[in-house]
Amino acid sequence: MIKNTVTINQPKKTVVYQVFTRLFGNKNTTNKPWGTIEENGVGKFNDFTDKALQEIKKLGVTHIWYTGVPHHDVIRDYTKYGISNDDPDVVKGRAGSPYAVKDYYNVNPDLAVDPAKRLQEFEALIARTHKNGLKVIIDIVPNHIARNYKGLTNPRGVRDFGADDDTSVEYARNNNFYYIPGKAFEVPTSPDYKPLNGEPNPLSDGKFSEFPAKWTGNGSRAAKPDINDWYETVKVNYGIRPDGSKDFPELPAGYENKGYKEHFDFWKDKDVPNSWKKFRDIALYWIGKGVDGFRYDMAEMVPYEFWSYMNSAIKVKNPEAYLMAEVYNPKEYRNYIKLGKMDYLYDKVETYDHLKAVIQGNALPDALSEIQESMADIEHHMLHFLDNHDEQRLASPEFAGTPEKGKPLMVVSATISSSPTMIYFGQEVGEPGNEDAGFGKRSRTSIFDYIGVPHHQRWMNGGKFDGGQLTPKEKELRDFYSRLLNFTLTSDAMTGKFEEIQSFNRRETENYDSGLYSYVRYTPKEKLIITANFSWVTSSTFQLRVPSEILKKWMLKSGEYPLTDQLYGKKYTMRIDENGVGLIKMTLKPSESLILKLEY
Template identity: 45%
Template structure:
């Protein structure tokens, strides 16, 4: 069976299809507008597919806390003091069974609009991932769309106990919610909560600070975090929260969702994931679970619990950012894949997402082209998944001061806004600059190589850096080289992180010829990025001379 490489396009749904271009700082929905699910028509989805991706991750589709009033549609209002930004964080869920009304043309038919989006995406040949936020909910969680017979979170809790195995929340009995800052709402009195619930980032008293996830409440999976100064685990009988979460995942899987990106998965016990993912995959064997896990010491535990893929953030992502900035040697990339060699097919590579700096921001590289060698490495190094964030392919800089988000080199997840590069890329392409078009073309070429070349999706891998130390003919600080091979097709990939064109010599050791069963001979090699063909003399332990453009790559394909 052919193995398909997973290439994910993360779409911040609220921002992506916004046809308004007002961009008022702290603007309301009426002022700044909002992207809709209907924006993703057949032509938009075809363009996304043509970029070379296999999956779309529609971020922020489940209903979350917002300052926009939808009470006329039977949707409870949220107290503005516990909503970050006007649009609110998509990670402060208020109803796991509902679709965010901001994204709908007809609010009353928002679930039908989502189901239609799912069908259109599948028809375009794209699989769909959505967020699953298991660790915390919005402070005023209240489901208005839960199926018959489903009890709400906290509905049956004993609020007089700080911890109880079958409670959904943790409480501070006999204490009011009293954060270390003023929680007054707009033209409203202060928010009150009694007894106070524990805050989402494992803050178990009643007074979180401004930098805590104060707008969220921690969910209880049967761990007593404050048991005589230690922790105790109460997983049998199975806690109520486990059952509720399994039912939520089954609800979305039954609609045809192809995968879940699980927010802050490591803050939820691996025992729950083992129990839950096993049950979901029994009914939906092809569904994919992606975990946001940052602690490398936990990787194998969470993979053992059923996750298909985990973020490679503190390893490969952080390393590539340092290499882009010239702070680390390109040869350090080798160490990163070696550190997870036994599980590397399960590591999700990325260079941008909604949490991280935009590559082209002034806080990272200031130039989207500087990151292209890292894109080639991330997409082609191995057969594991690669993810990009919508706008990355146009060099989105994230240098807007949108409101709650502020000028931080990131694209806001809290505000109503229009992302300039996406507006130009998908609403008014005439406004795209030649640089943006060129970058989009480069991304599309790299992604389609990753998708279509068998050597990438299921081939062997050989790192060439150990025989190419820093020398007169090769700069291991700024160049990186490796081989991929499937059947009789070989790719020689060499990238250049430097700001000038280079001519370098890449040694291919005898071990590579033996391991990959290659004959020593001259081959006609085609650069998959340019279509140009050259003759490469392949001889064990001798250098192949290559010219590589600044911030560029050569991806030579040849037959052996």
């Protein structure tokens, strides 16, 4: 049976370009493991020139997620700027994790030409990004903050996290942290790891002063967390008691069907935990500076009632704010979208994981249809990606193996639903993440170290941002991404219905190989037939069939109809036979895809 899984009149597609801000403009190609800024270099806010931003926009991008902007721990002496040194015993890597934020009211000094004016340099980047027609997204990490958090530039009246906590108890509703009374924090140890790879540092002594110890960011309640815990961070208390019960007002029944204004009104007169107010104020501070939205780290570790409170406040300030979140539990998706008022959640454990399994030969593509059907009511809210800072690079041997093998995954990921598409800088030129950066290892571009990104650097071409050093294959790949992403932004069918034709072709079509996947997307204005060949070794020649039930909806009668591939312009013909079935002769090369538009 062919089932519709997408409603019509959805918002237009958007494309998010995630860029690791510290690495984007770095021209240094030394790439020494555990290298310093002086050895390996670092990118700056100013590297995002008008030319760079124009080229990103031309790629088919609507939003830039500047990853790693809030001031997080780094192992570098900025004391002359009034910034305290960070202890390597509770910092991962040399450049530090962007998810161990040290000061939410300022930005990473590494990213500024003049660290004393780092906030002004970022404000200039916001303005420059807007001038070039792009929206700005930054990270907020409500679940945890750096163990040594210290707000050096708090606005007037803002109290630091934990400043007013009762540290004699494990839990109190308005404490910002959870405590382990009577016990001091102990630095985790491991025979396989030494901070800074064992390099001497005045603060690297296996100790960090914290009494009483706090719960660790991933929820560990041990005074000495495990080396694999998020020991560089502490968990924020949102009014969830240690037994898991809620110590705050809950949303009444029916609020899943109400908008952000009703949610905002609900919270107006409610007494909420102090941490809620602190993070709401942080978000509104950045909205006030022109930031257009946020990516929320590990959002499902924070109750959705808090998200209702904060996101509704953001939307009242800026109704167009773009709110995307990292959530990995499909059973909670609807709570975080409908009750938490999130715009978009990662579609990681469904679409991403299945596409990865397909290209690695561990699954057939057929189940993609079931995935789309299972999320029919929320498909627009499920952000699609194949590459980001947490995951193995698409082109790495550990994922697709080559950039070309990633192409059919990208076509399906970008066109199967009306959801946003996200790509990670360097993905569009085949970056494989092959560097051993120190703390960060191969297959992922390190977020903990000072490092270069070789394929991206060839596109950057010394700051010309013209692709002048790219190989012919890399140029072709970037052209493919540009064609695909720009098409999704302008295609009316991307906002319309999805129907799988996979099962019909599996059943009825000769020579329809197991590595093929087909579906249609359509609105009254545009009809698309999409087929992808996930095989990287076999060409497939077959006669694709479009079921009569679909063609009746398209109001097509017997005859021949011209089709045009929307990526490269090749012409095809669909003949409708006496049974009302559409027949399209095609040959798909390994890793090739077709997006055929009905021309009539």
